[in-house]
Amino acid sequence: MVRLTALAVAVVMAGVCQSTPQPVASPTPSPSPHTAVADAVLQQGDVPSGLNLCTGSGPFDTYITNLQSSQPELAGRLDDQWLSLRTQGATGAAISLFTSDNSACTAELAAVSKAKSAAAFVAVFGDEGQADRAWQTGVLGFTxxxxxxxxxxxxxxxxxxxxxxxxxxxxxxxxxxxxxxxx
Known part of the structure; x- marks a missing residue:
């Protein structure tokens, strides 16, 4: 009986010593930051030499404002299209334009045939669903x-x-x- 009691105490002690360790709390991972909209458009290092950044490149509102004096009709169309994107959930946008001929900076994209140019437009949306719906309806006339x-x-x-x-x-x-x- 003494052996049975000693064995029972030893089994209980072994069970207590092998309790599951408590997990160590780890910090909740924070979401990775998104790229700033101005950093997501083409940069000077992304384009061939001979193409220069156009004045007005940057926030899309600034680009539209820059066009008001030289191309009011184009500025009005782009402003309407930007309003449409904001209505669909866009919270910000940027554009970068690079060209070999400064006259192309204030012309409609691809309207100056002799100039070489590159352009990028990026819009930010609150969520993927908003972005996809806007994409399907077309962005700046490109459907x-x-x-x-x-x-x-x-x-x-x-x-x-x-x-x-x-x-x-x-x-x-x-x-x-x-x-x-x-x-």
Whole structure:
């Protein structure tokens, strides 16, 4: 009986000594910060030499204001399109324009045929659903092609190298790539 009691005490002691350790509390991870909209557009190092940054590049509101004096009709159209994007949930936007000819800085994109240029527009939305709905309705007059639509010069999806939602248009003198992504 003494052995049984000693064995029972030893088993209880072994059980107590092997209790599950309490997990160490770790801090809740904070979400990674998003890229600032002005940093997501093309930068000088992204474009070929010979292309210079246009005045007015930066916040989209600034770009529109810059166009008011030289291109009021274009500025009005862009302002309406920007209002539409804000109505759909856009909270900020930026544009960068680079060109070999300063006259292209205040012209409609691709309207000056002899100038080489590159442009990027980035809009920020409150959530992915808002961004996707805006993307499907078109951004600044560029609407994704209808499913199955593949006119000459158009590529869609994976072959573009830019993702499922992307489309590219390559027809002289214009090369255009449109896609949406989370940054």
């Amino acid at each position: 994704p092609p209808a499913p199955g639509e593949l006119p000459p010069g158009l590529s869609r999806g994976i072959p573009t190298g830019l993702g499922l939602s992307a489309w590219t248009y390559d027809r002289s003198p214009v090369r255009l790539a449109c896609w949406h992504t989370s940054v």
